[in-house]
Amino acid sequence: MLKLLIAMTLLLGTGSLLLNMLPVAHKSGSRRQPIFSLVSRAHATEPGKTATPTGEEKVKKTKDEWKRSLTAEQYNVTRCGGTEAPFSGKYYKHKEAGIYTCVGCDAELFDSGTKYESGSGWPSYWQPVDKYAVREINDISYGMVRTEIVCSRCEAHLGHVFKDGPKPTGLRYCINSASLGFVPENEENQQEK
Numbered sequence: 001m002l003k004l005l006i007a008m009t010l011l012l013g014t015g016s017l018l019l020n021m022l023p024v025a026h027k028s029g030s031r032r033q034p035i036f037s038l039v040s041r042a043h044a045t046e047p048g049k050t051a052t053p054t055g056e057e058k059v060k061k062t063k064d065e066w067k068r069s070l071t072a073e074q075y076n077v078t079r080c081g082g083t084e085a086p087f088s089g090k091y092y093k094h095k096e097a098g099i100y101t102c103v104g105c106d107a108e109l110f111d112s113g114t115k116y117e118s119g120s121g122w123p124s125y126w127q128p129v130d131k132y133a134v135r136e137i138n139d140i141s142y143g144m145v146r147t148e149i150v151c152s153r154c155e156a157h158l159g160h161v162f163k164d165g166p167k168p169t170g171l172r173y174c175i176n177s178a179s180l181g182f183v184p185e186n187e188e189n190q191q192e193k
């Protein structure tokens with residue numbers, strides 16, 4: 001009888017141990033939360049990371065490799081933060097339906113449906129195709145406080161975003177044509193022209 005009692009106690013003990021594991025596992029699951037948010041914040045804000053916020057691998061090239069794959073103007077704008085002359089870019093008056101892509105890595109950036117005539121002299125859009133397609137950086141150059149926009153995948157300088165755009169966002173993504181490629185709507189599954 002005593003042996004049976006000891007066996008019962010042991011069994012109950014094991015049972016409660018097992019039960020104890022559940023809240024422990026749950027606790028460690030909830031502890032993971034801050035780590036997740038740290039990771040996503042790092043992806044969303046830090047250059048030099050290997051993945052975009054959506055988990056895509058970033059495109060990285062050396063200066064020489066970028067120079068070889070871009071025209072002089074594309075290199076100056078996308079890799080040196082240059083700005084093309086207003087009213088001069090090839091997409092300023094472009095009205096075809098399709099997707100504007102990053103000239104550096106072909107990432108989809110802006111839909112023609114969000115392009116509008118801002119009068120600024122640069123292609124203007126009221127939102128990117130995806131909030132993670134572009135990354136915002138505070139820019140205090142030239143004595144101005146502006147928000148620079150770069151490609152999330154290859155860090156190409158694209159332009160700036162201003163808060164004087166049309167509805168529904170009220171934003172104006174002011175983008176250099178030299179930073180962009182274009183895939184017409186009927187060729188979106190084919191190679192970019």
Ligand SMILES: [Zn+2]
Nearest residue numbers: 102105151154
């Ligand atoms: Zn890019």
